Amino acid sequence: MSEEIVVIEGDGIGREVxxxxxxxxxxxxxxxxxxxxxxxxxxxxxxxxxxxxxxxTVADADATLFGAAGETAxxxxxxxxxxxxxxxxxxxxxxxxxxxxxxxxTDLVFLxxxxxxxxxxxxxxxxxxxxTLTRVVTTSASERLAEYACEYVDExxxxxxxxxxxxxxxxxxxxxxxxxxxxxxxxxxxETEEVLMDAFATRVCLDPTQFDVVVCPNLAGDVLSDLAxxxxxxxxxxxxxxxxxxxxxxxxxxxxxPDIAGEGVANPSAAILSAAMLLDHLGxxxxxxxxxxxxxxxxxxxxxxxxxxxxxxxxEVTTAVLDRLD
Amino acid sequence: MSEEIVVIEGDGIGREVxxxxxxxxxxxxxxxxxxxxxxxxxxxxxxxxxxxxxxxTVADADATLFGAAGETAxxxxxxxxxxxxxxxxxxxxxxxxxxxxxxxxTDLVFLxxxxxxxxxxxxxxxxxxxxTLTRVVTTSASERLAEYACEYVDExxxxxxxxxxxxxxxxxxxxxxxxxxxxxxxxxxxETEEVLMDAFATRVCLDPTQFDVVVCPNLAGDVLSDLAxxxxxxxxxxxxxxxxxxxxxxxxxxxxxPDIAGEGVANPSAAILSAAMLLDHLGxxxxxxxxxxxxxxxxxxxxxxxxxxxxxxxxEVTTAVLDRLD
Ligand SMILES: CC(C)[C@H](C(=O)O)[C@@H](O)C(=O)O
Ligand SMILES: CC(C)[C@H](C(=O)O)[C@@H](O)C(=O)O
Numbered sequence: 178m179s180e181e182i183v184v185i186e187g188d189g190i191g192r193e194v195x196x197x198x199x200x201x202x203x204x205x206x207x208x209x210x211x212x213x214x215x216x217x218x219x220x221x222x223x224x225x226x227x228x229x230x231x232x233x234t235v236a237d238a239d240a241t242l243f244g245a246a247g248e249t250a251x252x253x254x255x256x257x258x259x260x261x262x263x264x265x266x267x268x269x270x271x272x273x274x275x276x277x278x279x280x281x282x283t284d285l286v287f288l289x290x291x292x293x294x295x296x297x298x299x300x301x302x303x304x305x306x307x308x309t310l311t312r313v314v315t316t317s318a319s320e321r322l323a324e325y326a327c328e329y330v331d332e333x334x335x336x337x338x339x340x341x342x343x344x345x346x347x348x349x350x351x352x353x354x355x356x357x358x359x360x361x362x363x364x365x366x367x368e369t370e371e372v373l374m375d376a377f378a379t380r381v382c383l384d385p386t387q388f389d390v391v392v393c394p395n396l397a398g399d400v401l402s403d404l405a406x407x408x409x410x411x412x413x414x415x416x417x418x419x420x421x422x423x424x425x426x427x428x429x430x431x432x433x434x435p436d437i438a439g440e441g442v443a444n445p446s447a448a449i450l451s452a453a454m455l456l457d458h459l460g461x462x463x464x465x466x467x468x469x470x471x472x473x474x475x476x477x478x479x480x481x482x483x484x485x486x487x488x489x490x491x492x493e494v495t496t497a498v499l500d501r502l503d
Numbered sequence: 504m505s506e507e508i509v510v511i512e513g514d515g516i517g518r519e520v521x522x523x524x525x526x527x528x529x530x531x532x533x534x535x536x537x538x539x540x541x542x543x544x545x546x547x548x549x550x551x552x553x554x555x556x557x558x559x560t561v562a563d564a565d566a567t568l569f570g571a572a573g574e575t576a577x578x579x580x581x582x583x584x585x586x587x588x589x590x591x592x593x594x595x596x597x598x599x600x601x602x603x604x605x606x607x608x609t610d611l612v613f614l615x616x617x618x619x620x621x622x623x624x625x626x627x628x629x630x631x632x633x634x635t636l637t638r639v640v641t642t643s644a645s646e647r648l649a650e651y652a653c654e655y656v657d658e659x660x661x662x663x664x665x666x667x668x669x670x671x672x673x674x675x676x677x678x679x680x681x682x683x684x685x686x687x688x689x690x691x692x693x694e695t696e697e698v699l700m701d702a703f704a705t706r707v708c709l710d711p712t713q714f715d716v717v718v719c720p721n722l723a724g725d726v727l728s729d730l731a732x733x734x735x736x737x738x739x740x741x742x743x744x745x746x747x748x749x750x751x752x753x754x755x756x757x758x759x760x761p762d763i764a765g766e767g768v769a770n771p772s773a774a775i776l777s778a779a780m781l782l783d784h785l786g787x788x789x790x791x792x793x794x795x796x797x798x799x800x801x802x803x804x805x806x807x808x809x810x811x812x813x814x815x816x817x818x819e820v821t822t823a824v825l826d827r828l829d
Contacts, residue, residue: 250671251671251672255672279605279606279708279709280605295638295669295672295673296672298672298673300673300674300675300676301675302675302679305642306641306642306643307639307640307641307642308639308640308641308675308676308678308679309637309638309639309640309676310637310638310640310673310675310676311635311636311637311638312621312635312636312637312638313633313634313635314633314634314635314636315632315633315634316631316632316633317632343621343722343725345576345577346577346581346621346622346624346722347621347624347626347636348626349626349627349628349634349636350626350634350635350636352634353628353634374725374726375725375726375729376729378704378726378727378729378730378732378733379729379730379732379733379737379738380733381733382605382708382730382732382733382734383605383733383736383737396669396672399669399700399701400700400701400704400726401704403701403702403704403705404704404705404708404730406704406705406708407704407705407706407707407708407709408708410709411705411709412705
């Protein structure tokens with residue numbers, strides 16, 4: 178029986194890079210693809226950026242590959258993270274040989290808390306002058322993230338991870354986050370290094386090799402992983418996984434890139450690397466490695482898209498990846 | 504009558520770089536210096552990191568030069584920002600010729616909201632599992648920041664500024680911030696470009712020349728200015744001003760650097776550049792320019808401290824700056 182993978186292209190270059198990634202998945206395995214819709218175009222047509230049907234389909238699937246949504250991004254991706262029960266957003270950020278990078282030695286994985294912090298989103302308009310947002314931190318969500326982090330470093334044969342927070346200012350909430358994460362790691366015999374969020378931003382630019390697995394609250398993970406994207410040469414290379422207990426959603430970190438959408442020139446690497454993470458999730462480790470190696474090989478000396486200084490189109494790059502699969 | 508400048512060395516390398524900056528101030532003007540205490544050492548001795556006397560002295564002064572505090576940093580600097588009535592934290596981040604930088608073309612000024620956001624600091628422990636923090640955004644504080652930003656770009660002969668926010672997630676609070684800032688700028692005929700906080704982190708690494716004056720909520724300003732510090736070669740070069748209506752506090756962005764404290768090897772540039780901002784604030788524009796030019800000249804081809812790859816001490820660098828004053 179073949180696994181069911183939901184495919185949501187979304188808007189903009191999502192419609193170009195997701196088909197590219199699907200063709201790579203088709204080349205390495207036997208999957209059943211189920212198309213679903215979300216984003217600006219669906220909203221325009223139906224009034225809803227995320228139809229209930231899409232939500233349900235994603236919630237019931239084994240895995241979902243998502244492209245990007247435009248103006249409606251938050252209305253689409255935040256509920257979809259909930260649909261798969263995701264508690265961690267896994268964001269590898271590494272530089273590739275052959276790709277110009279501000280910091281070519283960057284090789285990081287961000288493990289971003291994916292349910293709370295400022296994203297819990299309780300906001301109030303208290304007066305004409307004043308609005309508030311309730312930032313939420315629980316020990317249970319922090320512990321769950323930490324347990325995942327401990328397993329992750331164990332699998333990778335690493336000794337420990339870095340914990341990013343701003344507990345010198347957010348003493349109670351980020352203090353709770355830090356304490357919960359450090360306690361779980363201590364019990365598991367995993368080393369931790371605490372780094373303040375602002376200090377991390379400076380230090381990662383000066384020397385990214387100081388860090389490897391970086392455990393963060395939600396917004397810190399959002400911003401710092403995007404910072405790392407800048408260090409490795411742009412968002413066109415970064416895949417991500419929204420992981421839940423038995424379902425997951427995979428998406429390139431980039432957006433819809435309206436400036437180049439529809440021209441067939443988008444870099445499919447991030448989407449294809451997201452598909453590789455999806456293969457890992459479904460238990461196809463060899464196939465995942467096969468895809469990653471092919472992408473790396475193309476990045477090193479194959480055709481490249483404009484964001485990487487080349488003039489190849491999405492299709493040419495995708496064909497090169499397919500050609501270099503084992 | 505000479506202006507009264509409060510001087511707080513604080514802890515660690517604060518005790519080395521602040522005297523260096525004071526000697527530069529003495530060389531260019533006739534000021535009355537009033538020493539005050541704050542930080543870990545005072546807390547150890549008296550139980551209080553920020554004695555009421557220090558708070559009052561700072562509140563009553565024309566300007567304060569502050570070094571750094573250790574573990575007690577937040578207990579010292581946050582109330583001191585209140586003491587001077589500071590509503591904006593001005594953080595220039597530029598690369599200097601002669602100093603190795605990840606992005607040598609960086610030349611940015613962050614205007615960071617200095618009173619609210621997550622720093623308003625209302626936190627609650629609601630249960631054994633759950634803590635919350637109330638993030639506060641007011642139209643009045645946002646407008647005040649925007650008015651300052653409009654005057655600032657006008658003085659600098661620039662056309663506009665960038666507004667950083669995360670209003671796609673924090674719709675009500677950062678939405679309020681964005682709307683207030685953009686409205687004030689529109690009325691003043693100042694151009695604005697909106698940039699999402701995460702996108703800013705990527706884009707500033709890829710090409711910092713896209714930005715120049717960056718207006719941010721409190722935590723965004725904290726993290727993104729530290730990111731810019733990484734791009735220009737480290738915290739040793741960044742001065743800052745906490746500006747209020749008629750009082751202000753100046754501090755290097757760096758901390759106490761416990762690893763090198765007491766050895767006389769700290770880079771005094773950030774503290775001396777903070778003193779230059781203080782001179783500007785007191786109306787000594789020519790003297791400020793004189794100091795900045797001397798620091799730049801030393802950074803270009805003078806003795807340099809270890810953080811910049813040299814082996815000179817704090818004193819040697821300071822003497823070189825003094826020698827190169829007009
Ligand atoms: C679109 C937005 C809501 C989202 C986020 O902030 O999480 C995006 O920036 C991301 O990182 O996937
Ligand atoms: C010490 C800390 C409270 C402070 C802040 O977060 O504002 C520091 O990081 C800074 O930027 O001056």
